[in-house]
Amino acid sequence: MKQVNWGIIGVGNVCEVKSAPAMYKTPNSSVISVMRRDAEKAKDYAKRHHIPEWTTNADEIINHPDINAVYIATPPKYHKAYALQVAEAGKACYIEKPMAITHQECVEITKAFKDKNLPLYIAYYRTCLPNFLKAKELIDNGTIGTLLNVQINLTKPLDVVDENYVKNNWRVDPKIAGDGYFYDLGSHQINILEFLIGDIEHVQGLAVNQSKINKSNDVVAANILFKNNVVGSCFWAFNNGISTRRDELIINGTKGNIKMTCFNDNPVVLTMADGSQQVFEINYPEHVQGPLIVSIVNDLINNTKKTYSTGKIGAKTNYWIEEISGLLSS
Incomplete structure (x- = not known):
């Protein structure tokens, strides 16, 4: 991969400063298209951040021919369904934390990407701050x-x-x-x-x-x-x-x-x-997810595995928070 071309599903508050701007400011990285269910908000976001395309349909992000990496920035309920679609499309994926609603969903997501030998990252960005x-x-x-x-x-x-x-x-x-x-x-x-x-x-x-x-x-x-x-x-x-x-x-x-x-x-x-x-x-840094995004872009460009916050790590975190809250056995 010579250039990471992102598509973003769910451009809400986290994408205003924390994450998405780093994707188009990092060398060899750009944002091609963004999605939000509210058309006016999606259009407004794209205009303000100078993103060339916007849509209200996540499928158009996942299956876009020019997008090779998808950032899922929705609430956790929707992470699994979108992630499995991204894996099926054969693209790299970056998911907001927590990785999913349950540890079992994390296991299913991780397996889907492992089976296709695709990179999977989770937005636990403090490991790079x-x-x-x-x-x-x-x-x-x-x-x-x-x-x-x-x-x-x-x-x-x-x-x-x-x-x-x-x-x-x-x-x-x-x-x-x-x-x-x-x-x-x-x-x-x-x-x-x-x-x-x-x-x-x-x-x-x-x-x-x-x-x-x-x-x-x-x-x-x-x-x-x-x-x-x-x-x-x-x-x-x-x-x-x-x-x-x-x-x-x-x-x-x-x-x-x-x-x-x-x-x-x-x-x-x-x-x-x-x-x-x-x-x-x-x-x-100006964009707190920036250092992690730089690490991810470098891994994707150089075909390396130096980034700590992978799907495997994200699934472990889900396991422990469920154990603590009692939801894992409920």
Whole structure:
């Protein structure tokens, strides 16, 4: 492949800044056509982003003769059906996270691409962001010593709720998104933990719906044992009654620890056992999915397999978030 020509299914908010612009700004990469069910919104998006074609029919993206890679940016409910069509068409695919509604759907998607020897990537882009790469460097080079434990705390206020809340917020509809904000945000964190710490061996999860404003769990807790004997403790709450947010990732080792956030570019703080600190100010790129998209384009152009966030990795993440939420056995 000399040029990656993208077609995008579902040009909603994530495609405005986070992802799609990187596809047409990256060398040897362009966006040929975009799809959205609302014709006016599809046309408007194409005009504003200088995309030559637009459509309301996903089949026209998947079967377009000039498109060789498809980005599925719809809610998770639709990922499997579109992905299997892309595999049948013989094209590379990049899917928004989480990879699908269920782990079983992920298995089916992964198999379809493996059977045809086609590249499959999932939008767990934090594995390419510079702040997480700095944390991984400090871990891998032994700066904080032998890893001991890791903690995640993520809390946000309860959304403003009206009669159209669930209708207008697909992320809290289990039939469309899985299990609320935990699937939307927690999936990123479980994925980055395996990237930084290592493979997960076992989880114990607890998930409850306290507010009952929708059918998704809004408080989730997990104890995690990694294969390297590191222990993790994670807590998510999306129903706080006060307007404060907490976003904290702490990685403790025998020589020091790393403190950082998962969802913004606050500094990475390294604290050593003697109390000395280093603060790494690392800004996000303009398009947060950009570094991952560059990696994917390079793999497709050079026929290499250097990108971490593949279908296999995405399916693993789905497995663990389902284990934590209790949906895997329900």
